[in-house]
Amino acid sequence: MKRVFQHPPEPVNGKHYWRGLGELSDTPEFRQWLEREFPQGAAELNGDEWSRRDFLKLMGASMTLAGIGLTSCRRPEMHLVPFTKSVEWTIPGKFLYYATAMPRRTGAIPLIATTVDGRPIKLEGNPLFTRGKRVIVPTLTPMLERSAKPLLISTETVLRSWLAKRIRLRANDCAPNWKKLFRVCAGAFTNRS
């Protein structure tokens, strides 16, 4: 469908500006093309009681009316799912630190566990504990992050079993000198009482 352009009037000084090569050559084919609303071959429905223009108008209107009742355009409903019972002492999105310990055969490693919304995200040695060697267990954190299971059971229980497993893994990584490295990674404080 062509648009009818409102061109500015011809300038008074008698100069004629052409707007395209077609207008310059001014052939009968170009004149016919200029006057036809739709290109040749397009159905114009001229003989019927419906013209092409009327048909499109009606179809457009019916689509609009159908659109008012369209429900698929709504924003999908989403949910917020809080805990049923709150996790003790947590503030949403803030860290909560626990002092805990990993029991060893000879004693325990003092640790600080960082939790967010009840989930442990980081384990490190307790820097306030000065009697034994300071402990750093850096490799445990990615282990916790990778866990698919929600860690809502007691933090300590989970950590205990994982820590044991993880340290064994870490020790294997450090082969062949693993025994020496292991002692640097995690020195234990032995309770001799």
Added chain:
Amino acid sequence: MDCRYCHSFVEMAAQSNVPNTQTCMNCHTQVQKDNPKLEPVRASWKTGDPIDWVWIHRTVDYVYYNHAAHVNRGISCFSCHGPVNHMPVVYQAKPHSMGWCLECHRHPENFLRPEDQVFNLDWKPDDVKPAEFVAKYGKPQGVTEDWSKRKTLSQSEIGQTLKERWNITPPQNCQGCHR
């Protein structure tokens, strides 16, 4: 009922928490305990499955919004959530578009209120007693008129006072929120 009974961490955390079933059941074991509308709450308490609260005010992921930062600096819940205390069913009252955020970030004086009225959703600027207000917060710079003799103060007068008093300069750069 104060907003903070259920949304208890709004003053401390970035998110305003949705209450857990435990919080609902603090009262609803005794109040309205047979109301059929509260059946989902009772079911949740019984089974331990959480309640699916419909998420009305959704902030897109690429926007950082901190509730505590706003609420602690005199922006009321009302400014963003509208008259929630008069809504039979909660709806989104304000557009929550970026232009709308900037309206306040550019002119916070139109929205600031005394910090003890932040959770009062029915607060009007006319509620402020000028003499008490001026004694507590002072006046903006360059105002010679004695406001304490006035009957009422307008929102922009209250806001301007608080803005200068608390030195409020909301970020207007992109990375203030899109970080």
